[in-house]
Amino acid sequence: xxxxxxxxxxxxxxxxxxxxxEALLAALFTQSAVGLVVLDPQLRLVRANSLVEGVETGQFxxxxxxxxxxxDDPDGAEQLMKxxxxxxxxxxxxxxxxxxxxxxxxxxxxxxxxRLDGPEGPAPGLLxxxxxxxxxxxxxxxxxxxxxxxxxxxxxxxxATTCRAFADALAPGFADLAVVEVVxxxxxxxxxxxxxxxxxxxxxxxxxxxxxxxxxxxxxxxGAGGRSAGATRHLPVRTPYALAAADLRARLVPLGPDTPxxxxxxxxxxxxxxxGAHSLIVAPLTLRGxxxxxxxxxxxxxxxxxxxxxxxxxxxxATRAALGIDNARRYExxxxxxxxxxxxxxxxAERRQAAVDTAHVLLPGRDSxxxxxxxxxxxxxxxxxxxxxxxxxxxxxxAMGQLRTVIQALAGLxxxxxxxxxRLKDTADRLAHERAALPPADSLQGEPLSASCVxxxxxxxxxxxxxxxxGHPAPLIVGPDGRAVALDVPEGPGLFSADSxxxxxxxxxxxxxxxxxxxxxxxxSGDHAADRITQTLARPGRSLQQLGDxxxxxxxxxxxxxxxxxxxxxxxxVSDHLVATWDLAQDPTTPATARVLVRDRxxxxxxDEDTVEATELIVSELVTxxxxxxxxxxxxxxxxxxxxTCEVHDxxxxxxxxxxxxxxxxxxxxLFIVSRLASHWGARHxxxxxxxxxxxxxxxxxxx
Numbered sequence: 001x002x003x004x005x006x007x008x009x010x011x012x013x014x015x016x017x018x019x020x021x022e023a024l025l026a027a028l029f030t031q032s033a034v035g036l037v038v039l040d041p042q043l044r045l046v047r048a049n050s051l052v053e054g055v056e057t058g059q060f061x062x063x064x065x066x067x068x069x070x071x072d073d074p075d076g077a078e079q080l081m082k083x084x085x086x087x088x089x090x091x092x093x094x095x096x097x098x099x100x101x102x103x104x105x106x107x108x109x110x111x112x113x114x115r116l117d118g119p120e121g122p123a124p125g126l127l128x129x130x131x132x133x134x135x136x137x138x139x140x141x142x143x144x145x146x147x148x149x150x151x152x153x154x155x156x157x158x159x160a161t162t163c164r165a166f167a168d169a170l171a172p173g174f175a176d177l178a179v180v181e182v183v184x185x186x187x188x189x190x191x192x193x194x195x196x197x198x199x200x201x202x203x204x205x206x207x208x209x210x211x212x213x214x215x216x217x218x219x220x221x222x223g224a225g226g227r228s229a230g231a232t233r234h235l236p237v238r239t240p241y242a243l244a245a246a247d248l249r250a251r252l253v254p255l256g257p258d259t260p261x262x263x264x265x266x267x268x269x270x271x272x273x274x275x276g277a278h279s280l281i282v283a284p285l286t287l288r289g290x291x292x293x294x295x296x297x298x299x300x301x302x303x304x305x306x307x308x309x310x311x312x313x314x315x316x317x318a319t320r321a322a323l324g325i326d327n328a329r330r331y332e333x334x335x336x337x338x339x340x341x342x343x344x345x346x347x348x349a350e351r352r353q354a355a356v357d358t359a360h361v362l363l364p365g366r367d368s369x370x371x372x373x374x375x376x377x378x379x380x381x382x383x384x385x386x387x388x389x390x391x392x393x394x395x396x397x398x399a400m401g402q403l404r405t406v407i408q409a410l411a412g413l414x415x416x417x418x419x420x421x422x423r424l425k426d427t428a429d430r431l432a433h434e435r436a437a438l439p440p441a442d443s444l445q446g447e448p449l450s451a452s453c454v455x456x457x458x459x460x461x462x463x464x465x466x467x468x469x470x471g472h473p474a475p476l477i478v479g480p481d482g483r484a485v486a487l488d489v490p491e492g493p494g495l496f497s498a499d500s501x502x503x504x505x506x507x508x509x510x511x512x513x514x515x516x517x518x519x520x521x522x523x524x525s526g527d528h529a530a531d532r533i534t535q536t537l538a539r540p541g542r543s544l545q546q547l548g549d550x551x552x553x554x555x556x557x558x559x560x561x562x563x564x565x566x567x568x569x570x571x572x573x574v575s576d577h578l579v580a581t582w583d584l585a586q587d588p589t590t591p592a593t594a595r596v597l598v599r600d601r602x603x604x605x606x607x608d609e610d611t612v613e614a615t616e617l618i619v620s621e622l623v624t625x626x627x628x629x630x631x632x633x634x635x636x637x638x639x640x641x642x643x644x645t646c647e648v649h650d651x652x653x654x655x656x657x658x659x660x661x662x663x664x665x666x667x668x669x670x671l672f673i674v675s676r677l678a679s680h681w682g683a684r685h686x687x688x689x690x691x692x693x694x695x696x697x698x699x700x701x702x703x704x
Contacts, residue, residue, distance in 0.1 A: 035130035038116070039065055043081055046125065065128065069109065072097045077111075081126060084113045095133075106304055108137040138304075142313045145174035149317045153324040157331040159187055163206035166295070166321040171209030174313070175297035177275060178209040182285070182293035182325065184232060189333030192290040192326070196246035199237040203293060205230065236265040240282045241294055248291065250283035250315050252306055255298075272298075279305035283314045285322040292325050338368035338397045345401035346371055354380035354641045355460030355574050359544035361552055361566040369396035369451070370520045370565040371404050375411045378684060378693045379647060380460050380574050380639055383411045386518035386567050387453035387472065387495075395444060402431060403451060403495065414684030417455045417468035418503040421492060424453065425470060428495035451495040454518055458510075460573045465516065468505040470495050473524045480513035482538035510571050515547075518567040526556055537568075544568045580638040586627060594623045594636055598646075605640055608699060614677045615646060615696065621674050622648040622692050625656055631689070643679070644696045651689040 029036055029049040038047040043065050065081070066074035073096070080091050092112045110131040116124050148169035156162050163180040171178035184202040186192050193201075235242050239261050240253045253259075255278050262269030271277075277298040285292040295318050299306060346362065358374050369389030377383055385407060389399045406427045410420045428451060438445040452472035458465045467475060467487065471494030477485035489506040493499030515537045524530055536550045548568055555564075580601045584590045595616045602612045619636065626634055630650030639645040656671055674681055678694035685691075 035132070037065065037128040037130060039081070039126040039128060041085060041125060043078060043126070069096075069130075081113050081128075084115050084126060087115065090114045106134075106302070107132060108134045138309070141174065142309065145170060146313055146316055146320075148173065149320050153321050154327070157328050159325055159328040159332055160206055162321070162324045162328045164209075165207075166317070166324070167207040167209035169209075170295075170297060170317065174310075175281075176210065176300040176303055177277065177298040179205065179296045179298075180207045180285075180293065180321070181233075181296070182206045183291065186292050186325075186329055187332075189329055189336045192287070192292045192329070194289055195248045195284070195286065195291040197235055197242075197291050199235055199242055201235045201245070202232050203235055204232045206293070233267070236268070238264045239268070240280065241265075241296070244282045244284050245291055245294060248284050248286050248289075250281060250311050250318070252308065252311050253280040253282065254278065254305065255280055276300045279303075281306050281311055281314045283311075283318040285318050285325060287319075287322045287326050292322050292329070295321065334393050335368070338392070338394045339364055341394060341397040342368045342371075342400065345397065345404060347373060352642070353382045354639075355572040356382045356384075356458055357544060357570040357572065358382075358384075359548050359568045361548040361568075363552065363564045363566075368392060368394075368563070369400040370563060371400050372518065372565045372567040373404060373408065374567070374569075375408060377411060377457065378414060378645065378682060378695070379691070380641065380645070382458050382569075384456045384458065384475075384516065384518055384567060384569055385411075385453065386520060386565055387451065388520045388565070390450040391447070395447070399431065399449060399451065403428065403453070407453070407455070412682075414682055416505065417457055417466050418492075418505045420455050421453065421468050421470045421503045425493070425495050432496050449496040452521065453495060454489075456516070456518070458516075458569070458571060460571070462509070463512065463571065463573065464507050464509050465571070466505050466507045468492065468503045470503065471497065473519060473521055476517040476519070476530060476534050476537070477508065477510070478515045478517075478534050478537040480511055482540070484534045485510065485514065512571060512573055514571045516569045516571070517551075518569075520564045520566070522564040523551070523555070523566060544570060574639065574641075578640045582636045584623065584634045584636055586630075586632045586634055588627060590627055590634070591620045591623045594619050597636070598638065601638060602644075607644070611644065611696065611698065615644065618646055618674050618677050618694050618696075619648070621671070622646065622694070625671070625692070626650040626652075629654065629656070633689075642698070644698055645693060646678075646696075647691050647693045649689060649691045653685060653690055655683050655685075655690065656692065 029047065032049060036047075036049045037045055040046050045060050045063055045065065045068065048060060060068045066077060071077050077094075077096055080094065084091055090113060094111045094113075096109050096111055097106060110133045112129045114127045114129075116127055149166060152165040152169040153162060156165065159182065163182060167178040167180050181203040183192060183197070184204045187204055187206065235245060240251045244251050255272050262272065272280075275298065277300045279299040281297040283295050283297075285295060295314070297306070297314055347360075353374060353376055356374075360372050362370075362372070369391060371385075371387055373383075373385040375383040375385065385404075387400075387403060387407075389396045389403065403424065407420065407424055410423050415423070428449070432449050435444055435447070435449060452470055454467065454469040454472040454475060456465055456467040456475060465477075465487075467489050469489050470492045472491075474487055474489040474491075477487055479485050485508060487506060487508050490504040492503035493501050517533055517537060519533070523533070532554055533551055536554060537547055539547065539550065542550065548566055551566060580597075582594070582597055584594060598615055598619045599612055602615060607615075615638075623634070623636065626648050630652040632651055633649070635649040637645075637647040637649070639647070671681075674694060677696070679697045680695040681693065683690055683692050
């Protein structure tokens with residue numbers, strides 16, 4: 001077939017042969033469902049059938065193949081065809097993208113090229129089979145977009161992350177710009193409102209995805225396409241957004257100069273103009289009639305406009321996304337409730353202690369079961385506690401509250417740290433048994449409990465800190481000179497573990513001004529975490545709160561996500577002028593001597609007469625009890641702080657009991673009188689005897 005031959009009819013050139021060959025060619029070019037093109041060695045059309053239904057191809061004869069199809073990569077296509085002409089073999093099912101010269105819009109073609117060999121001499125040309133697979137490719141693209149949504153959405157229980165994954169799954173593959181907006185209250189875990197949404201409802205942009213062509217433009221815009229993530233707008237009235245939120249139906253909206261509704265949404269109109277958006281799908285994110293938000297999909301520039309099939313895909317994707325967002329919202333709501341419960345169960349303010357300065361840091365996160373506490377004990381001692389219940393959600397916070405309440409009650413009994421943890425573990429075992437006894441249908445029945453705790457007591461008079469721990473890291477200690485202080489505390493069993501090993505305490509003597517850091521396990525995870533914290537605590541001239549902040553700044557990012565608790569304490573001593581101590585004789589006249597000593601000291605401290613008389617009576621009864629029933633040595637101590645503490649020590653380990661004497665009894669009223677005069681009283685035991693102590697509230701100083 002030569003270049004000089006002219007077409008014998010529309011769409012074809014006359015061939016050299018006749019008869020059967022001509023009939024075969026005529027049948028192929030008139031009845032084939034595949035577009036057939038014959039090209040000469042210069043890749044010009046010399047014969048073609050109807051490339052696309054309804055398109056007359058006769059006018060294309062003599063034009064180059066790449067001029068007719070206007071391929072996105074014409075040079076690459078010509079190189080392939082030239083290799084086929086050179087005898088390198090046919091090319092089958094090569095996918096190319098372009099546009100037909102007579103039909104607007106992008107098309108996708110499946111091209112196969114075969115060399116036409118003559119009886120002799122060079123190849124007379126190519127036979128090219130062209131199949132328009134635009135609709136097939138669009139359908140595949142829709143399926144791929146929906147599959148991407150299925151794969152991406154639902155893997156996170158964070159609302160913002162879910163929305164971001166949804167937007168990224170749709171843009172840039174399916175849309176040039178995807179914007180996900182969620183009802184503002186839903187982002188905080190609230191129940192989504194039942195549709196229709198009223199105009200003016202606050203919508204917060206949760207995420208957006210975009211193609212590179214519009215990325216720079218939308219970053220600087222202000223409307224529907226340009227608001228940054230986290231920005232809020234009120235649902236504009238008389239717009240496709242408001243209509244979709246009202247009747248809960250998706251809409252396909254062409255955008256152009258004559259579109260009427262942008263006048264009511266100037267910000268959106270400006271963003272549409274800046275991005276060159278010409279086609280919009282807006283679909284509500286609904287679940288069981290409730291509206292969680294909206295998704296807006298835009299196509300910009302030369303991209304094909306959306307069609308009704310695209311709307312069906314958008315609806316399916318929005319349904320999938322709404323389920324994922326609602327699951328994340330429910331988790332967020334439970335997390336908010338658990339965090340609120342945790343906050344309410346923890347100390348609401350720093351508690352002033354007699355000889356210890358404290359500060360704490362609580363990092364919110366998934367872990368809602370960590371806690372800390374400072375508990376004032378008798379004798380100006382302070383209990384320092386940090387613990388944690390493993391797990392997330394409300395049940396972890398509730399278990400934490402139960403354990404914290406128990407440990408506060410146990411601390412008030414003046415028990416040694418190892419005894420406190422032993423009895424706390426008994427309580428934990430009962431809680432675990434109660435959970436295991438729940439009905440099988442209860443979701444908690446199969447959830448194991450795990451918790452840890454470290455409990456330390458600092459005594460400012462001996463400057464010692466005694467610590468015991470139950471499956472928890474030991475505290476870190478830094479001396480006033482910046483050097484770490486070793487504290488080797490044997491690790492006891494976790495609170496809910498089956499291990500029945502005993503708890504063993506460790507005691508360390510501290511210099512005044514030492515720093516103690518009680519941490520949850522997450523803070524001490526990772527390489528050199530303990531060294532990092534001790535180095536931070538060694539920084540001079542920093543307050544406890546500043547040191548706590550410095551420790552947080554140095555944490556790995558994943559620690560902040562989990563949540564953690566940190567309790568810092570700087571040790572001190574009780575000022576000498578606020579303490580009075582006397583060694584007394586084991587003699588019947590000692591109570592009278594004690595009353596004189598007490599009156600003299602309290603008057604020197606400037607206390608009122610009522611307090612002095614009450615204290616005299618308390619001391620008289622306690623010393624009398626020690627003289628009668630105790631053993632030497634006998635010692636009396638007064639401590640003035642926010643309260644007035646009286647302590648009487650003797651060498652006996654027998655504990656007194658409060659009795660209610662009968663009317664005719666001559667004795668037995670001593671401790672009863674003490675309990676009425678003091679706000680608190682008790683007894684604590686040590687290796688060298690016992691101490692009976694009382695606390696009296698002091699009258700407030702007059703105003704002015």
